Amino acid sequence: MICSDAFVATADAMAALRGAPGYRYLTTPHPVAILTPDQVRERAAGLAGAVAELLTA
Amino acid sequence: MTALDPDVAQAAIEHCYDQGWSDGLPLVPASRPLVDRFLATTDRRPEEVIGRLAQVGREVTVELAAINAAMAGCRPEYFPVVLAAWDALVRERATGGGGWQSTSGPAPLIIVNGPVRDELGFNKAGGVFGPGFRANATVPRALGLIVRNALGIHPHVFEQATQGLPGRWSICVAENEEESPWEPLSVEAGVPAGTSAVSATLLRTSEFVDNRHTSDAEQLLADFADTISRTGAWIFRHASAGVVFCPEHAQLLAGAGFDRATVRAWLAERCGRTVGDLADVGKDGMGDNGVRHASGSRPDGFDVLLADGEPGHLLIAVAGARNAGISMVVRLFSDWSATAVPVETKEP
Numbered sequence: 369m370i371c372s373d374a375f376v377a378t379a380d381a382m383a384a385l386r387g388a389p390g391y392r393y394l395t396t397p398h399p400v401a402i403l404t405p406d407q408v409r410e411r412a413a414g415l416a417g418a419v420a421e422l423l424t425a
Numbered sequence: 426m427t428a429l430d431p432d433v434a435q436a437a438i439e440h441c442y443d444q445g446w447s448d449g450l451p452l453v454p455a456s457r458p459l460v461d462r463f464l465a466t467t468d469r470r471p472e473e474v475i476g477r478l479a480q481v482g483r484e485v486t487v488e489l490a491a492i493n494a495a496m497a498g499c500r501p502e503y504f505p506v507v508l509a510a511w512d513a514l515v516r517e518r519a520t521g522g523g524g525w526q527s528t529s530g531p532a533p534l535i536i537v538n539g540p541v542r543d544e545l546g547f548n549k550a551g552g553v554f555g556p557g558f559r560a561n562a563t564v565p566r567a568l569g570l571i572v573r574n575a576l577g578i579h580p581h582v583f584e585q586a587t588q589g590l591p592g593r594w595s596i597c598v599a600e601n602e603e604e605s606p607w608e609p610l611s612v613e614a615g616v617p618a619g620t621s622a623v624s625a626t627l628l629r630t631s632e633f634v635d636n637r638h639t640s641d642a643e644q645l646l647a648d649f650a651d652t653i654s655r656t657g658a659w660i661f662r663h664a665s666a667g668v669v670f671c672p673e674h675a676q677l678l679a680g681a682g683f684d685r686a687t688v689r690a691w692l693a694e695r696c697g698r699t700v701g702d703l704a705d706v707g708k709d710g711m712g713d714n715g716v717r718h719a720s721g722s723r724p725d726g727f728d729v730l731l732a733d734g735e736p737g738h739l740l741i742a743v744a745g746a747r748n749a750g751i752s753m754v755v756r757l758f759s760d761w762s763a764t765a766v767p768v769e770t771k772e773p
Contacts, residue, residue, distance in 0.1 A: 381582045
């Protein structure tokens with residue numbers, strides 16, 4: 369899961385509520401909604417390694 | 426009755442704060458006997474589930490609603506109105522999804538019709554959006570406490586409002602049926618005349634239209650169309666709105682032959698902006714998901730704001746004093762169910 373860094377408190381609370389405190393996820397700087405397609409690709413490229421690491425950890 | 430003891434009351438109020446139950450203002454400590462007086466006003470069982478929010482796994486029961494209504498400062502006899510208002514909100518598509526947790530922090534708009542308005546002292550006239558009346562103030566507060574304490578939606582955690590809005594948990598108006606030229610909102614929504622009922626939806630905000638300048642109905646409606654058509658409130662292909670007309674404006678329109686349906690039709694045709702206006706603010710593009718975006722590639726034209734002239738996209742009510750031409754445009758979070766919920770009191 370990738371979460372905008374503005375929603376960390378909510379994500380952590382939801383993880384704890386659902387019985388997974390400390391659930392690991394990735395973050396990306398807020399805001400996301402106004403990014404251009406190229407900027408989204410840039411974000412994705414920057415996170416790809418971390419996604420692979422998280423999924424295979 | 427025992428002597429009043431402010432120190433004991435203060436300790437109980439502080440206890441409520443310590444539990445995290447408060448919306449910021451003092452709560453009425455909800456004793457078992459007090460809650461039982463609330464439950465005695467309805468035939469509904471205390472354990473009946475009247476709402477649930479799947480993503481947080483929480484439910485609202487009649488008893489939890491009663492506890493929060495008591496803490497909000499309601500009188501027990503308000504409780505059937507609280508239940509009707511809650512049921513009306515449950516009918517809103519957004520409240521079963523992410524509405525209570527939205528970054529927009531929407532506020533319920535509660536509109537009360539029928540004899541219960543005067544029986545319980547709801548304000549329908551001067552200052553109807555403002556403070557000063559226990560029923561108007563505590564019924565919406567009860568809804569907020571239900572969301573907070575029964576559903577567990579707390580600010581900065583599951584409630585993610587960016588700024589929120591003034592009036593969240595305090596917008597409750599009675600319709601001024603006596604000075605409205607039109608049938609009550611609840612009747613338009615399908616409840617028989619003379620039956621007390623509650624309508625509700627979620628608002629992004631409310632903003633006034635002050636027009637004491639014309640006696641021409643179309644000029645007056647054009648002033649509303651301008652406010653409704655503000656680009657800042659427009660996110661998707663269409664947007665929904667409402668108008669709580671003051672009696673003076675409503676009577677002027679009715680005098681020119683307008684009823685609710687023709688007011689809606691007039692506004693549905695004219696509310697909107699040119700593609701050029703929308704391009705200037707980056708909202709001219711229309712994606713497949715219905716969200717506007719900056720495009721700059723559309724030919725000029727006119728985008729209508731309202732999806733149609735149906736009540737669910739343009740709620741119209743009448744409230745306030747007849748002392749000036751000042752009405753309120755309300756910004757709907759989504760759309761309105763266009764229904765009203767009858768207020769059910771206990772069978773004798």
